Amino acid sequence: MAAVEQQPLQTETFGQRLRAWLTRLVISQEGILLIITIIAMLVLSTQSDRFLTARNLTREAVLLFEVAMMALPMTYIIITGGIDLSVGSIFGMSAIILGFAWQDAGLPLELAIAIGILSGMIAGFVNGLFIVRVGVPPLIMTLATLALYRGMALGISQARSARGFPDWFYEVGRGDFLGLPWQIWILGAAILISAIVLARTSFGRGLYAIGNNELGARFAGIPVDRYKLIIYTFSGFMSGVAAWIFTSRVSTTRSDMGTGIELDVIAAVVLGGTDIFGGSGTIAGTVIGLILIQVLKSGLLLSGVKGDATTVMVGAVLILAILINNLVGRFRS
Amino acid sequence: MTATTQSASTTAAAGSGVRARLSGFFNQDVVLALLVVTLTIFVWLVNPRFLAQRNVLDMLNNSSYIAVAAIGMTMVIISGNIDISVGSLIGLLATISGQIAIGAQDGGYPLWIAFIVPLFVGALIEAFIGFLVAYLRIPSIVVSLGMFSILKGALILWTNGVWIYNLPDDFMLAQQAPLGVPVPIYFMVILTILAALWMKYSATGRAIYAVGGNREAARLSGISEKATIMKVFIINGVMVGIASILFATQFNAIQSTVPPGLELFIITASVVGGVSILGGTGTVIGSTLGSILLHVIRFGMQFVDVSQYWLQAVQGILILVTVMVDLLRRRRQSYSGRG
Numbered sequence: 001m002a003a004v005e006q007q008p009l010q011t012e013t014f015g016q017r018l019r020a021w022l023t024r025l026v027i028s029q030e031g032i033l034l035i036i037t038i039i040a041m042l043v044l045s046t047q048s049d050r051f052l053t054a055r056n057l058t059r060e061a062v063l064l065f066e067v068a069m070m071a072l073p074m075t076y077i078i079i080t081g082g083i084d085l086s087v088g089s090i091f092g093m094s095a096i097i098l099g100f101a102w103q104d105a106g107l108p109l110e111l112a113i114a115i116g117i118l119s120g121m122i123a124g125f126v127n128g129l130f131i132v133r134v135g136v137p138p139l140i141m142t143l144a145t146l147a148l149y150r151g152m153a154l155g156i157s158q159a160r161s162a163r164g165f166p167d168w169f170y171e172v173g174r175g176d177f178l179g180l181p182w183q184i185w186i187l188g189a190a191i192l193i194s195a196i197v198l199a200r201t202s203f204g205r206g207l208y209a210i211g212n213n214e215l216g217a218r219f220a221g222i223p224v225d226r227y228k229l230i231i232y233t234f235s236g237f238m239s240g241v242a243a244w245i246f247t248s249r250v251s252t253t254r255s256d257m258g259t260g261i262e263l264d265v266i267a268a269v270v271l272g273g274t275d276i277f278g279g280s281g282t283i284a285g286t287v288i289g290l291i292l293i294q295v296l297k298s299g300l301l302l303s304g305v306k307g308d309a310t311t312v313m314v315g316a317v318l319i320l321a322i323l324i325n326n327l328v329g330r331f332r333s
Numbered sequence: 334m335t336a337t338t339q340s341a342s343t344t345a346a347a348g349s350g351v352r353a354r355l356s357g358f359f360n361q362d363v364v365l366a367l368l369v370v371t372l373t374i375f376v377w378l379v380n381p382r383f384l385a386q387r388n389v390l391d392m393l394n395n396s397s398y399i400a401v402a403a404i405g406m407t408m409v410i411i412s413g414n415i416d417i418s419v420g421s422l423i424g425l426l427a428t429i430s431g432q433i434a435i436g437a438q439d440g441g442y443p444l445w446i447a448f449i450v451p452l453f454v455g456a457l458i459e460a461f462i463g464f465l466v467a468y469l470r471i472p473s474i475v476v477s478l479g480m481f482s483i484l485k486g487a488l489i490l491w492t493n494g495v496w497i498y499n500l501p502d503d504f505m506l507a508q509q510a511p512l513g514v515p516v517p518i519y520f521m522v523i524l525t526i527l528a529a530l531w532m533k534y535s536a537t538g539r540a541i542y543a544v545g546g547n548r549e550a551a552r553l554s555g556i557s558e559k560a561t562i563m564k565v566f567i568i569n570g571v572m573v574g575i576a577s578i579l580f581a582t583q584f585n586a587i588q589s590t591v592p593p594g595l596e597l598f599i600i601t602a603s604v605v606g607g608v609s610i611l612g613g614t615g616t617v618i619g620s621t622l623g624s625i626l627l628h629v630i631r632f633g634m635q636f637v638d639v640s641q642y643w644l645q646a647v648q649g650i651l652i653l654v655t656v657m658v659d660l661l662r663r664r665r666q667s668y669s670g671r672g
Binding site for chain 1: 470474478482485489593597600601604644645646656
């Protein structure tokens with residue numbers, strides 16, 4: 001009896017819940033972006049029958065890998081109201097240190113890889129340390145280290161490149177695992193972990209609290225300084241890992257690698273709905289932002305625009321995304 | 334500010350009065366000038382050819398367009414903003430100027446148009462940035478980062494990276510040297526003096542400090558924050574326009590690309606020149622000294638046999654050191670203010 005009564009009630013609430021969930025999804029930033037992304041992909045697939053093939057999509061994912069790896073910590077950082085302009089320079093410096101440690105210092109390649117990633121971590125840690133301990137604004141600190149770390153890459157390498165790595169080194173950048181490129185597995189795991197940490201841990205909630213009201217977060221007992229130190233170090237670590245795998249893919253290290261990549265990273269995060277003033281944002285949004293930018297880029301390339309010129313689109317997307325966020329924010333409140 | 338200093342010096346004892354005057358004398362501009370002189374002497378001791386007349390003029394000549402652009406940047410930073418797009422903008426305006434000069438050679442219109450149009454285009458683009466920053470409240474870092482890549486991409490789309498050659502001789506403004514001094518140096522000196530006087534004595538100049546220093550106080554004293562920020566970006570556009578002409582007319586060809594890291598060099602000159610990154614303080618004399626200092630370092634590195642590849646690392650360290658000194662000084666000031 002009771003079961004019979006409960007049955008229709010439950011389906012109704014489920015229907016309602018589903019509808020509420022769908023409405024929320026559609027009007028949310030992620031939902032709107034997802035719809036735009038799907039439309040863009042459909043349009044592209046009508047333009048070229050090579051676009052929506054499994055082979056092309058995995059290739060696009062591999063191209064997206066480095067920016068995506070850096071966009072995850074950048075989401076954390078922008079949520080706290082900070083910014084990291086130095087990711088491209090850390091990327092270049094890590095790659096150069098990897099190549100230098102192996103080719104010039106004669107260390108085993110495994111150790112060189114570790115040193116490369118470690119140097120990225122240290123670079124990020126130094127950013128965090130100055131921001132937290134000395135009180136340098138993140139924008140200025142990372143602008144200074146944008147010059148400093150790129151300068152280190154130039155100075156250490158003297159503009160020479162490292163090449164001729166042993167075959168096994170290329171596996172991670174060009175090889176497959178269970179039929180998919182390594183990059184997709186690594187990125188997938190990184191996205192999953194980053195998303196869970198941000199959404200489900202007290203650390204993640206702390207980041208939002210810092211972005212909303214830093215002083216309040218301090219009074220609430222959140223270890224603000226330690227959290228900031230962690231996210232800037234994390235940013236350096238991810239740039240280092242990206243540099244290693246990128247070097248493996250392109251088989252050489254150059255000191256100008258990753259110049260201007262910070263623009264793509266920040267554009268993806270902001271397009272994904274993370275508030276540039278801090279306090280809100282999700283990893284899911286960033287992932288959709290990344291996909292949308294990559295789709296637009298390859299769309300432009302398919303229609304014959306030269307690679308360098310796609311930066312016009314990325315720049316415009318960055319400004320427009322914030323403009324729309326601002327307007328929508330004003331409208332919602 | 335002036336009132337506080339006056340009352341302090343009238344009430345203070347004679348001894349501390351002298352000290353106050355001394356510390357007033359040792360402001361950032363003087364420290365920078367001393368640093369330039371010390372560094373010059375150091376490099377000269379290692380390699381006496383450093384002070385050959387030709388090298389000194391060359392050094393100042395190279396500093397000039399950076400210094401002119403840094404005047405605009407200094408105003409932008411004092412107002413509490415930043416402009417990353419100037420590197421791309423200089424590349425774009427230089428190309429525009431060169432293309433117009435080529436056109437003028439074929440006849441149809443006079444050459445001076447090639448010197449005027451970049452100023453207007455620069456002002457227009459910066460006005461757009463200023464509008465987004467002041468009225469739509471988008472952070473200047475994001476707007477100018479976006480504009481940086483828009484302008485850079487647009488330049489590549491337009492020119493395909495082809496260099497501009499066969500420029501008319503009259504176009505080579507920066508290569509002329511009346512009284513033996515290259516033209517850019519005149520521009521640097523005159524514009525620095527004019528801008529310094531304007532910043533100090535005009536209402537708008539004072540308003541820029543007010544907006545960057547204390548937004549609320551500026552608003553309460555009837556200063557329009559939005560209009561001031563708009564003006565700052567427009568002036569910056571004109572300065573970048575002038576800088577781009579000095580840049581375009583240096584050599585017999587224009588590269589039609591964005592000089593990599595140029596915006597960082599200009600920002601470094603401003604910040605090293607004592608422009609507080611927190612806004613509200615700084616002088617254009619400082620930023621001009623800053624760009625001269627950077628060039629003494631750059632040229633000095635060659636003369637003491639240090640690889641040029643380290644220059645950018647030195648820039649980064651310079652920014653960091655200056656910012657830390659500024660932060661520490663502010664902290665000490667707020668302590669003494671409390672005591």
